[in-house]
Amino acid sequence: MADVKISSLYKRYGAVEVLKNINLEIRSGEFVAFVGPSGCGKSTLLRCISGLEPISDGTLEIGGRVVNDIGPSQRGIAMVFQSYALYPHKTVYDNMAYSLQLQKLPKDQIDRMVMAAAEKLQLVPYLKRLPKALSGGQRQRVAIGRAIVRNPKVFLFDEPLSNLDASLRVQMRIEIAQLNKNLSDTAMIYVTHDQVEAMTMADKIVVLRDGVVQQVGSPLELYENPQNLFVAKFIGSPEMNFMTGEDARGYRAETVGVRPEHLTIDSSGGAWSGTVMHSENLGSDSYIYIDMGGTKPIIIRQEGKSDYRAGERLSFSPKGDRYHLFDAGGRPLTH
């Protein structure tokens, strides 16, 4: 059974429609990421699910129950925000225990629930500390712990890692993914700007643009079979290269898309050619930036280091059939 079922959902602010005909099913145990450019409606959709925003039209079900008119606290959800919103004068233990104390649960039961969450999140050594004596990653774990003790059916995360530095983000990414595996009957919905986060953590990614779902699929489905030019552009880093006009003519398409790792240098005269602008050597692989006269350079990613020098002419081709064709409307063409 779907834990969250969204049917024909619309959200309007006055005359402005920010979510348009959203249909989604999210199952227990699933980790779903909402991605899309700024202003596409990711947070609004999350807030609609949480009950912080009423929906304008459609149906929202959680655990088989229509919750359109049910308040946030009765929906069986827990939300973790970017700003951890911890109580500064309460210890880690009391921050996690607070919602249970409000429910007037017996003290020993609260103790068991807090300890179980603290163990899952490796917070046991910090239970007596105040939030100010914790690192950013530890604070974020307390915020997650506070949500876990409520035993939600659905966990909602709104960019929870964006205040952390790069290495902590990677660590927390792994921890949250691990948590998802340990909480097999809880659905997790995660809003992020960071498509690497979405690609590495999610079972399923929902790509939004201007309040419309563009594609729903596993990270690999989106990467390998983008359903339109927008998704092709949005998923993948560095982004897919696009050849248009004269450069696409030989393929009978408006646009040919090739990912940097699927271009190969072809000294026998490749599909395209251009001038090397510069190379970036990252150790394990390198990026070669090529000027083909367009506004953006073409990027070729190759294993190992690049010895190509600026000014050198290079020909290159897609590796086998590893390219994508799109028509004038940005729809995919088969090849």
Ligand SMILES: Nc1ncnc2c1ncn2[C@@H]1O[C@H](COP(=O)(O)OP(=O)(O)OP(=O)(O)O)[C@@H](O)[C@H]1O
């Ligand atoms: N209270 C409001 N009144 C009017 N418009 C709103 C309101 N809240 C959000 N919007 C608009 O709804 C659209 C979607 O906003 P939302 O915050 O969901 O985007 P987002 O995808 O989460 O963006 P970001 O990644 O920048 O956080 C935006 O155009 C925004 O201006």
